[in-house]
Amino acid sequence: xxxxxxxxxxxxxxxxxxxxxxxxxxxxxxxxxxxxxxxxxxxxxxxxxxxxxxxxxxxxxxxxxxxxxxxxxxxxxxxxxxxxxxxxxxxxxxxxxxxxxxxxxxxxxxxxxxxxxxxxxxxxxxxxxxxxxxxxxxxxxxxxxxxxxxxxxxxxxxxxxxxxxxxxxxxxxxxxxxxxxxxxxxxxxxxxxxxxxxxxxxxxxxxxxxxxxxxxxxxxxxxxxxxxxxxxxxxxxxxxxxxxxxxxxxxxxxxxxxxxxxxxxxxxxxxxxxxxxxxxxxxxxxxxxxxxxxxxxxxxxxxxxxxxxxxxxxxxxxxxxxxxxxxxxxxxxxxxxxxxxxxxxxxxxxxxxxxxxxxxxxxxxxxxxxxxxxxxxxxxxxxxxxxxxxxxxxxxxxxxxxxxxxxxxxxxxxxxxxxxxxxxxxxxxxxxxxxxxxxxxxxxxxxxxxxxxxxxxxxxxxxxxxxxxxxxxxxxxxxxxxxxxxxxxxxxxxxxxxxxxxxxxxxxx
Amino acid sequence: xxxxxxxxxxxxxxxxxxxxxxxxxxxxxxxxxxxxxxxxxxxxxxxxxxxxxxxxxxxxxxxxxxxxxxxxxxxxxxxxxxxxxxxxxxxxxxxxxxxxxxxxxxxxxxxxxxxxxxxxxxxxxxxxxxxxxxxxxxxxxxxxxxxxxxxxxxxxxxxxxxxxxxxxxxxxxxxxxxxxxxxxxxxxxxxxxxxxxxxxxxxxxxxxxxxxxxxxxxxxxxxxxxxxxxxxxxxxxxxxxxxxxxxxxxxxxxxxxxxxxxxxxxxxxxxxxxxxxxxxxxxxxxxxxxxxxxxxxxxxxxxxxxxxxxxxxxxxxxxxxxxxxxxxxxxxxxxxxxxxxxxxxxxxxxxx
Numbered sequence: 001x002x003x004x005x006x007x008x009x010x011x012x013x014x015x016x017x018x019x020x021x022x023x024x025x026x027x028x029x030x031x032x033x034x035x036x037x038x039x040x041x042x043x044x045x046x047x048x049x050x051x052x053x054x055x056x057x058x059x060x061x062x063x064x065x066x067x068x069x070x071x072x073x074x075x076x077x078x079x080x081x082x083x084x085x086x087x088x089x090x091x092x093x094x095x096x097x098x099x100x101x102x103x104x105x106x107x108x109x110x111x112x113x114x115x116x117x118x119x120x121x122x123x124x125x126x127x128x129x130x131x132x133x134x135x136x137x138x139x140x141x142x143x144x145x146x147x148x149x150x151x152x153x154x155x156x157x158x159x160x161x162x163x164x165x166x167x168x169x170x171x172x173x174x175x176x177x178x179x180x181x182x183x184x185x186x187x188x189x190x191x192x193x194x195x196x197x198x199x200x201x202x203x204x205x206x207x208x209x210x211x212x213x214x215x216x217x218x219x220x221x222x223x224x225x226x227x228x229x230x231x232x233x234x235x236x237x238x239x240x241x242x243x244x245x246x247x248x249x250x251x252x253x254x255x256x257x258x259x260x261x262x263x264x265x266x267x268x269x270x271x272x273x274x275x276x277x278x279x280x281x282x283x284x285x286x287x288x289x290x291x292x293x294x295x296x297x298x299x300x301x302x303x304x305x306x307x308x309x310x311x312x313x314x315x316x317x318x319x320x321x322x323x324x325x326x327x328x329x330x331x332x333x334x335x336x337x338x339x340x341x342x343x344x345x346x347x348x349x350x351x352x353x354x355x356x357x358x359x360x361x362x363x364x365x366x367x368x369x370x371x372x373x374x375x376x377x378x379x380x381x382x383x384x385x386x387x388x389x390x391x392x393x394x395x396x397x398x399x400x401x402x403x404x405x406x407x408x409x410x411x412x413x414x415x416x417x418x419x420x421x422x423x424x425x426x427x428x429x430x431x432x433x434x435x436x437x438x439x440x441x442x443x444x445x446x447x448x449x450x451x452x453x454x455x456x457x458x459x460x461x462x463x464x465x466x467x468x469x470x471x472x473x474x475x476x477x478x479x480x481x482x483x484x485x486x487x488x489x490x491x492x493x494x495x496x497x498x499x500x501x502x503x504x505x506x507x508x509x
Numbered sequence: 510x511x512x513x514x515x516x517x518x519x520x521x522x523x524x525x526x527x528x529x530x531x532x533x534x535x536x537x538x539x540x541x542x543x544x545x546x547x548x549x550x551x552x553x554x555x556x557x558x559x560x561x562x563x564x565x566x567x568x569x570x571x572x573x574x575x576x577x578x579x580x581x582x583x584x585x586x587x588x589x590x591x592x593x594x595x596x597x598x599x600x601x602x603x604x605x606x607x608x609x610x611x612x613x614x615x616x617x618x619x620x621x622x623x624x625x626x627x628x629x630x631x632x633x634x635x636x637x638x639x640x641x642x643x644x645x646x647x648x649x650x651x652x653x654x655x656x657x658x659x660x661x662x663x664x665x666x667x668x669x670x671x672x673x674x675x676x677x678x679x680x681x682x683x684x685x686x687x688x689x690x691x692x693x694x695x696x697x698x699x700x701x702x703x704x705x706x707x708x709x710x711x712x713x714x715x716x717x718x719x720x721x722x723x724x725x726x727x728x729x730x731x732x733x734x735x736x737x738x739x740x741x742x743x744x745x746x747x748x749x750x751x752x753x754x755x756x757x758x759x760x761x762x763x764x765x766x767x768x769x770x771x772x773x774x775x776x777x778x779x780x781x782x783x784x785x786x787x788x789x790x791x792x793x794x795x796x797x798x799x800x801x802x803x804x805x806x807x808x809x810x811x812x813x814x815x816x817x818x819x820x821x822x823x824x825x826x827x828x829x830x831x832x833x834x835x836x837x838x839x840x841x842x843x844x845x846x847x848x849x850x851x852x853x854x855x856x857x858x859x860x861x
Contacts, residue, residue, distance in 0.1 A: 306740060327743025336741070344741040349734040354727070358742040362724045370724050 002065060004029045004161055004192050005050070005081075010059035012045055017393065019045040020056070023218035025194075025211050027161065032183060032193045034207040034224070036200075036236055038433040040391060040403025042216040043196050047163055050194075051083050052076045063161075079161075082154025086165040088146050092139040096132050096149050097121050100156050124155050129185045144175035151182065162186065163194045168202060169431050172291075172459075180206050198236070198433035200229040212236050237435040247445045250469035252281035254317075256422050256453035257303070262312035264298040264477075271310065272298045274477035280422065285444060285454040287468030287485075289461060290497050295477035296457050297339060300426055303455075304336050305329040317421060330359050335420030337411055337428045339457070341404070345411045348400040352392050353381035355399050356414050388413035389439070405436040412443060423447050426457045441467050461490045475499045519797040522845040526795070527809065530838030537833060538826060548824040552831070555819025556812040562819065564697025567706050568772060569811035570804075572597070574709040575764035576789030577796060577803035578716045579631075579757045584798050585720055586753035587733035592638060592653025593761040594786025595660030596631035598779065600762025602664045603630035604769035605776045608682025609672070619685040624708065624766050631762020632755045634660060639754025643747035649754070657782065665778050678777040688771040703771035710804070712760060717800035719756070729753050761786065791839045810835060 005027040012020040019042045027033045037043045048054045050061065052070035061068055063079050070076050076083075090099050097114075100121050106113040121134050130148045138146060147167060154162055164183070168176045183193055183206060195207055203210055204224060212219040212235040219235050234240055257280040264273035273295040280286045290296055301307035303314055305326040314322045316332055324332070338344035346355050357366045357377050365376045381395035390409045392402055399407060408428065415423065425444060429437040444467060448454050458464050464471055465485045473481040473496040481496050535545035555562055576593045583590035590596075604627040611619060638652035672679040688703040720726040731739045732749040740746050764785060769776055792810055796802025817831035 304741075325743065326740060330743050338741060343735075343737045345738065347731050347735045347738045350731065358731075358738070361727050367724045372722055372724060372727060 002029065003027055003062070004064055005194075006060075006062040007046070007050060008060045008062070010046060010049055010056045010061075012042075012049055012054055012056050017216075019216050020049065020213075021216050021218075023059075023213055023216075024221075025218075026221070027192050027194055028209075029192055030187055030190060031208040032187060032195055032206055034195045034197060034203040034210040035213070036198060036203060036210055036232060037213040038198065038215075038236060038435050039405030039431070041213050041236075041433075043213060044165065045216075046213070047083070047165065047194070047196060050076070051081065051163065077157055077159070080159050081161045081163065082157060082159025083163045084147065084150045084154060084165065084167060086167070086169060088150055090138045090146060090149060093137065095135050095137055096141070096145075096152075097134040099138060099149055100152050102153075104157055120156065121152065124152060128155060128182065128189060130155075130182060142175075143170050144172070144178060147171070147175075147179065148182070151186075160190065161192050161194070163196065165196045166198075166431070167195070168197065168199060176202070200232050200434065203232065204229060214238055233434050236433065245441050245445060245466050248449075250284040250448065252284040252469070253451070254282055255279050256282045256317055257455065258313075258315040258318075259299075259303075260313055260315075262299070262302065262314065263310040264295070264302045264307060265310050266298055272477050273302065273309075275312070276474075276478055278472055278479050280453040280455050282421070282453050283448060283451045284469040285448050285456055285467055287456045287458065287464040287471045288474050289458075289464045289471050289493050290474035292459050294474045294497075296426070296474060298477075299474075300336070300339070300424055300457065303329070303424065304334060327359075330418075333421035335415035335418055335423040337408075337415050337423070337425040339426035339430075341407055341411055346399045346407060349398055351381075351396045352385065352390070352399055352402070352410055353378045353395040355410060356381040356384055356395075358414065359418065384410075384413040384417060405432045408432060408440070409436065412440060416443060416447060420452065422453045422455065424455045424457070427459065428456070429458075429460075429463060437463075461493055464493070465490060473497055518845070519799070519802070523795050523797065523802075523806070523842055526838050526841035526845070529841045530834050533837045534830060534834035538830060541830075543824065543826045543830075548820050548826040548830070551820040551823035551826070552813070552816040554823070555816035558819075559698060560696065561698035561700045562815055564693070564700030564702035566808070566811045566815045568700065568702045569815055570807040571703075571705040571709045571771065572764040572767040572785045573788055573792055573807040573811055574706075574804055575712050575760050575767060576786050577792030577807055578712055578789075578800065579760035579764065579786075580789045580793035581796065581798040581800075581803055582716055582720070582760060583753055583757035584793060585733050586729045586749065587736075588639075588642070588750065588753055588757070589650050590635065590638075590653055590754065590757045590761075591650055591790065592635060592656045592660075592786075593757070593764070593789045594782050594784075595653070595657035596634045596758040596761035597765040597768075597783065597786045598660045598664045599634045600627035600631040600765030601769040601776050602667060602765070603627045603762065604686075604766035605679055605682055606672070608686035608770060608774075609680060611686070612683055614683075614685050616685045616687075619683070620688065620770065623682075623686045623770055624763055627762040627766035627769070628759035629762070631758040631760070631765065633758070635754040635758025635761065636751065639751040639758075642754070643750040657786070661779060661782060664776075668776060668778050672776075673778075674775075676777075679775045681774050682770065686770055687774055688767070689774060701772055703767075705767040705771035708763065708767065709807075712763060713800040713804050716760070716803075720800075725752070761789070764789070791835065794839060795842050809838075 003026045007025040010020050010023045023046055035043050045054065049056050052072045052075050061070060068079060097117055101117045106116045118134055125132055130152055132145055132148050132152065167179060171179060186193060197203060207224050209221055210224050210232065211221040214236060259276055259278040262273055262276045263271050266272045276299065288296060298307060302309045305324050309322055313320055316334065321329055321332055342348060360366055361372065365373060367373055378395050385392060385395060388409050390413060391406050428440050444454050444456065456467055468485055471483050471485055472479045473493065475497060538545040538548055556566055557563065576597060579593045580590055604623040607623040607626040634656060638649045638656060641647040641652050642649045668679055674680040688705045690704055693702045694700060720730065728744045728749050731744055732746050736746045788810060792803055792806045796806035813831050813835060817828040820826045821828050
């Protein structure tokens with residue numbers, strides 16, 4: 001069998017770490033080949049080697065049978081390799097067409113030939129079934145459509161080997177379905193695809209074969225038809241993985257968080273949290289299910305003091321904490337695993353050690369009379385790194401250098417270690433692999449069992465169903481239903497999240 | 510080429526930039542019909558050949574260190590203080606004013622008092638842009654530049670109206686506030702070296718300590734890196750923006766005091782900016798915004814400026830050429846990105 005791409009025994013080192021060791025990846029023509037591995041396993045490094053961003057220390061790359069040296073991304077482009085990045089590389093203010101032709105503009109008389117460009121784009125988008133509005137600006141279109149623009153960009157440059165880097169991480173379930181259709185269409189048109197992911201479900205659904213890497217080492221390649229999720233998961237993590245969470249029924253006691261008639265406005269003065277009532281008791285996990293943009297972010301920001309509440313009240317253990325400053329809220333016993341770990345969760349240029357004391361640096365024993373005690377801080381960091389299995393070269397390493405999963409573990413270590421009465425976890429497992437997800441879920445349950453209240457916000461219904469003791473469905477800034485996970489289904493939740501009840505009530509038929 | 514990346518970059522990039530700057534300067538000299546070897550020999554002699562020029566170099570360094578610290582400090586908090594020049598001018602005036610007004614004080618009281626006055630004046634001047642930035646998100650680059658002009662004309666007006674002595678300047682400050690030292694002058698062949706360099710070194714130590722060893726420094730750096738995470742952590746972002754500007758302005762004000770209490774002992778009506786504040790930007794850049802780096806970069810700039818005088822008298826090369834060399838060094842530091850890029854290309858080629 002001829003391979004369109006063959007990466008043989010690739011080794012790539014960074015100072016102090018071997019990112020790829022002896023990895024072999026063989027991509028057949030016309031297949032979807034999944035590249036599976038935990039966060040930080042070396043998937044991105046391997047693809048960056050293929051895309052010419054890194055040079056391997058050892059190993060060979062063959063494209064269509066010829067040995068090649070991919071010295072930079074331009075060489076990769078010339079070889080017909082295109083990358084659909086996880087974080088889109090698009091100019092927001094440009095139109096879809098302008099973005100697609102950028103860097104490769106058809107010209108006539110020294111000017112961009114807009115007509116030809118539009119025609120080319122239309123032709124490609126029709127051929128592969130990628131519907132886009134060629135004249136819309138990127139900032140005005142949905143994430144799913146932005147991704148299609150990214151795919152069109154690679155096709156416009158003549159790529160027939162496409163690398164998808166975690167393509168579903170940013171998509172809604174509906175968009176994921178569409179993407180899968182697109183990928184199958186691309187294959188039927190003779191393209192080959194490498195799919196980087198850690199979502200086992202997607203691999204089972206869409207790919208033909210799967211190469212697994214673990215901690216930088218190639219574990220092997222399997223035919224997807226001959227395997228199952230459990231096997232893939234244990235290949236990836238190196239041990240058996242529990243998909244269902246082991247937990248006993250909750251034993252909630254007194255109310256820890258009490259929200260009543262809360263109204264919070266967003267930046268445009270729209271009341272996105274609009275008269276919300278919610279309570280979380282000690283010893284239970286309440287999951288908030290809802291489509292993104294129904295007031296979840298603003299709710300968390302209001303509780304944690306990052307955003308002012310317009311009216312209503314937030315009580316913590318009976319004490320009114322409405323519109324307290326973030327520090328006072330933190331000190332009163334709220335832990336917060338923020339939704340955006342890069343924006344809020346970490347100071348990426350600080351060391352892991354410095355990040356571990358982000359809310360406690362001004363207290364003893366980490367400082368005394370305004371003077372920091374670095375040895376205590378670093379000792380603390382070391383013990384947290386050990387306890388929470390944060391994989392980092394040392395506690396002095398900048399947070400930026402860690403993989404997403406390990407950054408998240410560091411945040412969780414910091415937040416849980418403060419032993420808060422209420423732990424708010426906003427999308428705590430977004431973008432993480434099964435091993436890390438399992439770990440984080442078990443930590444949330446552990447906190448619950450210690451008698452803490454946990455508020456979980458997630459857009460993944462599976463997570464909500466698995467972890468929560470009670471589910472509160474949020475729709476247009478209100479809690480529209482409270483259900484128990486064992487008494488509902490994902491379908492019912494999906495309907496509630498779409499405002500089904502309200503519509504039924506409002507309609508006369 | 511590995512030296513250009515990672516932890517050594519903050520040392521190797523400036524060193525390479527200095528070498529390249531001197532090289533380009535040499536080429537310009539050649540093109541202009543001067544002998545660069547003779548010129549650089551004269552420049553070198555002009556820095557090290559005798560105690561007089563050494564003393565002058567250290568004197569030149571003193572305000573440069575402090576203005577460099579001012580820029581670097583603000584930069585660590587993510588702020589670009591272009592207003593060091595203006596803060597320096599008001600600091601200079603404040604120090605001279607205190608030096609003139611109080612009589613019969615012991616130097617142990619009078620000198621610190623004058624320096625504190627200068628620091629306060631600079632801090633107040635920097636408070637305005639800091640406050641506007643924190644409260645109304647007005648960009649500090651714009652406001653600090655504008656505050657420079659305000660400072661220049663306000664200072665001149667105050668001197669003309671209240672403090673004017675013959676010669677478009679103030680009177681000489683009282684000896685009890687002076688940093689000038691007959692002893693230092695005598696050991697350096699009567700240069701204008703004064704005790705200000707001690708103040709500058711203390712300033713550098715304070716900056717290092719404040720930034721890296723205290724909770725205040727932790728907050729300032731945190732806000733500089735990521736204000737959202739800082740806010741999440743309960744750090745008062747607005748307060749820290751103002752604080753950073755105020756401390757930066759205090760360093761700048763003390764830089765002014767070095768001129769007022771040390772080099773000159775008075776203040777003249779200024780026709781134009783001193784340039785020391787702007788050189789501070791270059792010094793901070795070359796010194797990688799670190800306390801030690803700023804001191805070393807100031808030594809280089811101070812040396813080049815003093816050496817240029819000898820270069821002119823011995824090799825007849827105009828002092829402007831040294832300005833070009835300095836500009837080139839800054840250019841190369843600023844374009845270290847370019848150097849990185851070239852080194853990447855070279856190392857890739859080397860491997861293939």
